Amino acid sequence: MISVGDALRAVLEATPVLGSERLLLGTASGRVAAEDVVSGRAVPAAANSAMDGFAVRGDDVRAAPSWLRLIGSAPAGTVLGAPVQPGTAAKIFTGSVVPDGADTVVRVEDTEEQDGMVVVRVPVRPGANVRLAGEDIEPGAVVVETGAVIGPADVGVLASVGRATVAVHRRPRVAILSTGAELVEVDETPGPGQVVNSNAYVLAAAVAEAGGEPAVLPIVRDRFEDIRDRLAEAATADVVLSTGGVSVGEFDFVKEALDALGVERRFWKVAQKPGKPLTFGTRGRGLFFGLPGNPVSALVCFAIYVRPALRRLGGHRHLHLPVVDATLETSVRKAAKLTEFVRVWLSMSGAGWSARPAASQSSGVLTSLGRGAGLLVGPAASDVLDAGARYPVLVLSPETLARDRPPAEFG
Numbered sequence: 350m351i352s353v354g355d356a357l358r359a360v361l362e363a364t365p366v367l368g369s370e371r372l373l374l375g376t377a378s379g380r381v382a383a384e385d386v387v388s389g390r391a392v393p394a395a396a397n398s399a400m401d402g403f404a405v406r407g408d409d410v411r412a413a414p415s416w417l418r419l420i421g422s423a424p425a426g427t428v429l430g431a432p433v434q435p436g437t438a439a440k441i442f443t444g445s446v447v448p449d450g451a452d453t454v455v456r457v458e459d460t461e462e463q464d465g466m467v468v469v470r471v472p473v474r475p476g477a478n479v480r481l482a483g484e485d486i487e488p489g490a491v492v493v494e495t496g497a498v499i500g501p502a503d504v505g506v507l508a509s510v511g512r513a514t515v516a517v518h519r520r521p522r523v524a525i526l527s528t529g530a531e532l533v534e535v536d537e538t539p540g541p542g543q544v545v546n547s548n549a550y551v552l553a554a555a556v557a558e559a560g561g562e563p564a565v566l567p568i569v570r571d572r573f574e575d576i577r578d579r580l581a582e583a584a585t586a587d588v589v590l591s592t593g594g595v596s597v598g599e600f601d602f603v604k605e606a607l608d609a610l611g612v613e614r615r616f617w618k619v620a621q622k623p624g625k626p627l628t629f630g631t632r633g634r635g636l637f638f639g640l641p642g643n644p645v646s647a648l649v650c651f652a653i654y655v656r657p658a659l660r661r662l663g664g665h666r667h668l669h670l671p672v673v674d675a676t677l678e679t680s681v682r683k684a685a686k687l688t689e690f691v692r693v694w695l696s697m698s699g700a701g702w703s704a705r706p707a708a709s710q711s712s713g714v715l716t717s718l719g720r721g722a723g724l725l726v727g728p729a730a731s732d733v734l735d736a737g738a739r740y741p742v743l744v745l746s747p748e749t750l751a752r753d754r755p756p757a758e759f760g
Contacts, residue, residue, distance in 0.1 A: 350618045352729070353688045356629070357654060359615045361668070363631050364658045367519040367587065374507055377499050380517035381560075381664035386493040388510040391483035396447040399478045403438040403460055403467050404429075404451035407475025415469045419462070423448060438467050447479055454478035486510060496666045518664030521561045524583035525552050528576055528593040528603060529642060532568045547715065548592040548647050552640075555651050559659040561588070577606040584610065584635060587662060590655065593642030603639045604628055612637050620729060622684045623712040624650040636662075643712035649690050649724065652745060671744045675702035677725065681734040689727040691734065692717040693742060695749055704742055721749055 351359070369383035398404065404423070409415055417438040423429040425444040432450035433439055439448050447454065453475050461468045486492060492506045493499065499507075499515070507515055532546040533539050546568055553563035564586065569579045576591075580603075583589045591603050604617060612630040617639075619627050623646040628639035638655055640647040657668040675695060683689040693704035704725050707717035723742040727734050734740065744750060 350620050350625075351616045353619060353621050353653070356616055356619045356627070357657070360629055360636075360654050360658050361661060363615060363629075364636060364661045365634050366664050367521060367662050369516045370519050371514050371516050374504060374513055374515060377507075377515050377517060378501060378504050379560075380499055380520075382493050382495055382497045382499055382515065383518045383664060384516040385491050385495050386507060386510070386512060386515060388486045388488060388490050388492050390486075390510055391488055392486035392506075392509045393480055393482055393484065395482050397480050398441045398443055398445045398447060398454045399480050400454065400456055401442050402457045402478065403455045403469075404433055404441045404445075404447050405438045405453050405455055405469070405473075406433060406435060406451060407453040407473070407477075409435060409438075410453060410455060410469050410473040411475070413470055413472045417467050417469065419465050419467055440467075452476060452479065496664055498665070518662075521587040521659050521662040523556045523561045523563050523588045523590060523659070524586035525549055525556070525563055525565045526569060526579055526583050526589065526591040527566075528569050528571060528591060530571050534568065547644055548640075548642070551644060551648055551715070552590055552592070552651060555648065555656065556590075556659065559656045560663045560665070561659045571602065573602040573606060576602050577609050580606050580637075581610055584632065584637075586635070588636045588638070588655070588659065590638050590640060590651075592640045592647050607637055607639065620687050622687045622689045624653075624690075625687070627654070629654070641712075644715040645692075645712040645718060648715070648718055652724065652743065653690075671750065672741050673702045673723075673744060674739045675704035675723070675725070675742045676700070676739050677734055677736055678703055678705045680736040681706050681727070683727045683732060683734055685732050686729055688729045690724040690743075691727050693723050693725045694721050695723045695742060695744065696721075702742070704740065718745060720746055722746070723749065 420431050420437045420439055421429050422440040423445045425442050428446050429439050429448040433448050434450055453473060455469050455473050459471045492510055493503050527546050527549050531543050533543050535545055539545060549565045553565050556563040566583060569575050607630055612632045614630040617628040618625055624641055626641050627650050630637045640650050660668045681691055692707040696703050722745050725740050725742045
């Protein structure tokens with residue numbers, strides 16, 4: 350039996366980064382850049398005005414009032430042909446190119462036009478209200494780095510430097526296979542001894558959240574040949590996730606089926622609770638995870654091992670769930686000599702994060718992994734987790750870290 354840390358290292362050491370594909374800019378948001386994008390131009394390309402007003406020479410408006418002769422107008426998208434000379438000004442608008450000779454823009458509300466002249470009523474600092482050429486981006490600047498998740502601002506930057514397409518890492522394709530004679534589809538009514546195949550939906554949603562492309566295969570019954578054949582079909586994906594059939598029962602055939610397909614087994618059984626009967630193997634660049642059949646065990650194993658692997662495949666820099674230190678509200682007796690992932694409800698107060706253990710730690714109670722839940726990491730060396738002590742907690746949902754009101758710093 351392998352430790353949690355050793356199992357995670359084995360998974361990540363065997364996980365490659367997938368190749369790239371080129372996408373149109375409009376579909377690139379949320380994807381991971383597979384190239385450094387270098388700007389071939391300055392942004393802005395020329396000095397331009399930050400507001401409506403008048404382009405002037407800074408030396409002409411150090412004192413007020415000052416009277417300047419108007420020589421023309423430069424609407425946005427045009428360039429004034431005549432230069433601004435001493436004692437003159439040009440009408441200008443937000444985004445307009447600053448005419449030659451000018452280095453300052455006076456706000457329109459600080460001026461008054463009279464008979465072809467403009468009166469500047471207040472002193473203006475030279476260089477005011479001018480966006481300089483290259484102020485945002487200089488030629489040769491790396492505007493998006495390899496491994497960066499492309500966000501809305503990045504899309505705008507890429508557009509501004511003229512990149513209509515961008516290379517991104519391919520999303521991992523993940524085949525999801527549920528095994529078990531007791532399983533029925535979601536639109537079927539379970540009979541005696543049967544349960545709905547919720548694992549397929551749980552894992553498909555988790556795969557999508559991690560940046561993968563899930564493909565759910567039909568339920569396969571507990572027959573060696575059927576499981577082997579379905580796994581062979583699934584093996585065209587980058588990752589295969591199966592649930593059930595990895596323990597030591599009479600009908601647990603997944604490990605043997607993987608062996609028959611030539612999958613190199615990297616480990617089987619991890620010293621953890623829940624999720625002890627986890628198996629992981631590789632064939633070529635393909636990854637195979639045999640997850641336990643209990644819903645909680647399957648999702649816990651996904652969060653700890655599969656999610657980081659999917660993110661590495663997809664080129665992400667940050668692989669793991671966020672962790673907070675939280676004060677345990679009540680003591681918990683845990684499994685001896687196993688790392689136990691205790692399901693807790695996280696809450697924030699002035700004293701920091703608190704963790705309240707879920708009422709049931711049963712591996713069938715999937716509601717204990719809902720919104721606000723976390724996995725408190727109970728070390729293998731401890732038999733009891735003490736109330737009032739602080740423990741690391743894996744945050745399962747970004748919603749947990751979101752705020753329902755603005756920070757106090759906003760006033």
